[in-house]
Amino acid sequence: MAVTPQQRLAKDFWPYFRQIALTIIVSILVVALGISTVVMYALGLFGTEPVAVILLLATQAVLSGTVAFIIYRVVADPLKEILAAVIQVSGEPTTTTPPNPNDPRFAKTGFKDVLETLYKLASTEPKKQPAADGQIAQDDFIQSALNTTVCGFVLMDKTHQIIFANKAAPVDIDRNGQKRLNLIFNGTDTLESWLAACEQSSVHAEHVWTRIPDKLPEEEGRRFFDVIASYEKGAKSEVVLSLVDRTAYYESGEEELDFIAFAAHELRGPITVIRGYLDVLQSELGDKLQADQVELFRRSAVSANRLSGNINNILNTSRYDRRHLKMHLVETSASAVYDVIRDDMAMRASAQNRLLNVTIPQDLPTIAADPASLSEVFGNLIDNAIKYSNEGGAINVSAIVKGDFVEVTVEDHGIGMPGNVVSNLFKKFYRSHRSRETVAGTGIGLYISKAIVESHGGTISVRSEDGKGSAFIVSIPTYASVADKIKESDNSNVGIIEQGSGWIKNHSMYRG
Amino acid sequence: MAIKTVLMIEDDRFIGEMYARSLKKAGYDIDWMIDGNDGLIAARNKPYDLILLDVMLPERRGSDILESLRGGEDLIPHSKVLVLTNFEQDEESRATMEKRADGYLIKAELTPSKLLTIIEKLSK
Structure with a gap:
C-alpha cells in the first residue's frame, strides 16, 4: 500500500x-x-x-x-x-x-x-505500475471505440471550449486553432442559449434537441443529429454532448421525392382504378343488378374508399412527424367540408348498417379550413363511430357556433370508453385493449386528426361513457376571427398558429 | 367557355383508359399522351380546351410541363389545366402547380363521374 x-x-x-x-x-x-x-x-x-x-x-x-x-x-x-x-x-x-x-x-x-x-x-x-499501463491501454481503447461509433461525443470545459470531440462529432477547427461545433439550431432554442440559462440557474441539467443539421440544406454531406446535452456545474467536463446521427432517418424527410410519397403513389394508382371502375360499373349496370349484388358493389367501394383514407392518414402522419404538415386554409363552411365526404360516409354507414344523421346548418358562420384535411378528420371520426357502435346504432353529426369557433360533434351510442382509455386516445398507435381484440385499426386516425385540427388553430375533445357511447367535438375558428392572419401568411396556417398565441401549444411542427 | 377538346397526359394505362372511356362517353374529344415530352408538344401545338395533367410522368414531369406552359408568359391562355396526381409533392412544388393550374386533384379521391362533374363546373 x-x-x-x-x-x-x-x-x-x-x-x-x-x-x-x-x-x-x-x-x-x-x-x-x-x-x-x-x-x-x-x-x-x-x-x-x-x-x-x-x-x-x-x-x-x-x-x-x-x-x-x-x-x-x-x-x-x-x-x-x-x-x-x-x-x-x-x-x-x-x-x-x-x-x-x-x-x-x-x-x-x-x-x-x-x-x-x-x-x-x-x-x-509495483502492482499499480502495470495497472497504470492498463489505464493508458484502456484510454486508447475507449478513444478508438469512440472514434469508430457513428455517435458524436463532445466534452466542453467551464468556458465551454471543446476539450474533446470524437471523429463522428460535427466539429472543425477554426483559424485560431479552436475547435468549433457545427450545428444549426432552430430559432432561439440553441445550445448557447441553453448553456447561458444553465449558468444562471442550474447545477445539473439535461436537454434534448432533435433533427439538428450540421450544414445548410444545399451543402454536401449534410447530417442530422439528435443532440443530448448534459450540464454539470463545476465538473471537469461541464458540458457533455451526445450526438446521435439520425441522418438516415431524417434525410428522407428532406428529400423532395421521399419513400412514403412514392409508396403512396404506387398504392393510390390501383385504388384509383378500383374506385373508378366500381363507380362506373355501378352506374352502368344500374338496374340489372340484384339487391345483394348492389350491396357487394357498395362494400367494395367502401373498402376502396377506406383504403384511400388510410393512405391519406399515413401520408399526413409522416408529414406531421417530420414537421411538414401544412394546411391551406380557405374560407369555407362546415357543411361544404362535409360535402367532400358526404356520399362516401352515407355509403359506409349503410354498408355497415348504421344510421347516420347529419345536421350541419348551412347558415353557420364560415370557417377557416383546409377542406381536404378537415374532411379527413370528419371521416376518421365517423369511421370510428361506425366501428365502435353496434349494429343498427345511430351516429349523429351536428354543428353549432360557439364564440369564435364552429363546433362539429360526432356522437355515437356504442361501446364508449372508460376514463383511462380517453386520456391516451390521441396518442400515436394507441389502441385500447378492447379495440385490439375486436376492432381493426392502426391507431393513427385520432392522432393525425388531432394534429390536423390543431393545425387549424382548433381543438378536439372527447366525452365518453363506458357502455353508453362517445362524442368527439371538433372546434374550428370562424373565418372572420382569423381572416387577417391567414391573409398575412398567404393562406397557410403559419400565421394563425404562430400569432394566435394560446390557441395551440405545440407548433414545433411548422419549423420543418 | 364550353369544354370540348381535352388533352390527357397520363402514363398509367388503366387510369388513362378509364378516364378516356368516361370522357368519350360524355362526348368530349380526347387526345391522350403518355410521356411528358409528347404531352408538352401536343399542348403547344393544339389549343385544347382542357389539359388533364399528371405529375409523375416519363421524360418530363408534370410540374416541368406546367412551368414551360405557364411559368413565364402564358402559352395556353385559352386552356384550362387540371392537375391529376396520386403523388404527394413537397409543399413548394404543389403550391406552385396550384397557382398555375385551375385545379389540383388527387386521383385516388376522384371517380370518373366526379371528374365529369368538375369538368362541367369548369365549363361554366
Missing part, C-alpha cells in the same frame, strides 16, 4: 526523533551525574577521598553513557530502518539506502519479516 506523502514527509521524522532522544539521554546522564556528585558531596567524600570520588563519577559517566548508547541503538535502529523503508515505498525523494530484508543481521532478529511485511504491503505500488 502506498504511503501517501502528507504535508510533513516521513523522512523529516528521523532527525526530529533523534534530536529529542539524544536530548533526553544527555539530560538524564547529566542529572544522574549531578545527583551522584551532590550525594557524595553531602557525605563529605570530596574532602576525604577526592580521587576515588572523581574516578567513581567518571566511571558512572562512561558506564551510563555506554548503556544509554546501547539502549538507543537497540531501540532506535529498527525504527530508523522502518522509517527508511517507509520513505522508500512512499516514493519520497531521499539519498538513504533502503534496508535490505535479506541482510543476515535482520534474519536473526526477525526484523526481516517486519521489512518483508512492509514491502509486501507496499507492493501494491
Whole structure:
C-alpha cells in the first residue's frame, strides 16, 4: 500500500526523533551525574577521598553513557530502518539506502519479516505500475471505440471550449486553432442559449434537441443529429454532448421525392382504378343488378374508399412527424367540408348498417379550413363511430357556433370508453385493449386528426361513457376571427398558429 | 367557355383508359399522351380546351410541363389545366402547380363521374 506523502514527509521524522532522544539521554546522564556528585558531596567524600570520588563519577559517566548508547541503538535502529523503508515505498525523494530484508543481521532478529511485511504491503505500488499501463491501454481503447461509433461525443470545459470531440462529432477547427461545433439550431432554442440559462440557474441539467443539421440544406454531406446535452456545474467536463446521427432517418424527410410519397403513389394508382371502375360499373349496370349484388358493389367501394383514407392518414402522419404538415386554409363552411365526404360516409354507414344523421346548418358562420384535411378528420371520426357502435346504432353529426369557433360533434351510442382509455386516445398507435381484440385499426386516425385540427388553430375533445357511447367535438375558428392572419401568411396556417398565441401549444411542427 | 377538346397526359394505362372511356362517353374529344415530352408538344401545338395533367410522368414531369406552359408568359391562355396526381409533392412544388393550374386533384379521391362533374363546373 502506498504511503501517501502528507504535508510533513516521513523522512523529516528521523532527525526530529533523534534530536529529542539524544536530548533526553544527555539530560538524564547529566542529572544522574549531578545527583551522584551532590550525594557524595553531602557525605563529605570530596574532602576525604577526592580521587576515588572523581574516578567513581567518571566511571558512572562512561558506564551510563555506554548503556544509554546501547539502549538507543537497540531501540532506535529498527525504527530508523522502518522509517527508511517507509520513505522508500512512499516514493519520497531521499539519498538513504533502503534496508535490505535479506541482510543476515535482520534474519536473526526477525526484523526481516517486519521489512518483508512492509514491502509486501507496499507492493501494491509495483502492482499499480502495470495497472497504470492498463489505464493508458484502456484510454486508447475507449478513444478508438469512440472514434469508430457513428455517435458524436463532445466534452466542453467551464468556458465551454471543446476539450474533446470524437471523429463522428460535427466539429472543425477554426483559424485560431479552436475547435468549433457545427450545428444549426432552430430559432432561439440553441445550445448557447441553453448553456447561458444553465449558468444562471442550474447545477445539473439535461436537454434534448432533435433533427439538428450540421450544414445548410444545399451543402454536401449534410447530417442530422439528435443532440443530448448534459450540464454539470463545476465538473471537469461541464458540458457533455451526445450526438446521435439520425441522418438516415431524417434525410428522407428532406428529400423532395421521399419513400412514403412514392409508396403512396404506387398504392393510390390501383385504388384509383378500383374506385373508378366500381363507380362506373355501378352506374352502368344500374338496374340489372340484384339487391345483394348492389350491396357487394357498395362494400367494395367502401373498402376502396377506406383504403384511400388510410393512405391519406399515413401520408399526413409522416408529414406531421417530420414537421411538414401544412394546411391551406380557405374560407369555407362546415357543411361544404362535409360535402367532400358526404356520399362516401352515407355509403359506409349503410354498408355497415348504421344510421347516420347529419345536421350541419348551412347558415353557420364560415370557417377557416383546409377542406381536404378537415374532411379527413370528419371521416376518421365517423369511421370510428361506425366501428365502435353496434349494429343498427345511430351516429349523429351536428354543428353549432360557439364564440369564435364552429363546433362539429360526432356522437355515437356504442361501446364508449372508460376514463383511462380517453386520456391516451390521441396518442400515436394507441389502441385500447378492447379495440385490439375486436376492432381493426392502426391507431393513427385520432392522432393525425388531432394534429390536423390543431393545425387549424382548433381543438378536439372527447366525452365518453363506458357502455353508453362517445362524442368527439371538433372546434374550428370562424373565418372572420382569423381572416387577417391567414391573409398575412398567404393562406397557410403559419400565421394563425404562430400569432394566435394560446390557441395551440405545440407548433414545433411548422419549423420543418 | 364550353369544354370540348381535352388533352390527357397520363402514363398509367388503366387510369388513362378509364378516364378516356368516361370522357368519350360524355362526348368530349380526347387526345391522350403518355410521356411528358409528347404531352408538352401536343399542348403547344393544339389549343385544347382542357389539359388533364399528371405529375409523375416519363421524360418530363408534370410540374416541368406546367412551368414551360405557364411559368413565364402564358402559352395556353385559352386552356384550362387540371392537375391529376396520386403523388404527394413537397409543399413548394404543389403550391406552385396550384397557382398555375385551375385545379389540383388527387386521383385516388376522384371517380370518373366526379371528374365529369368538375369538368362541367369548369365549363361554366
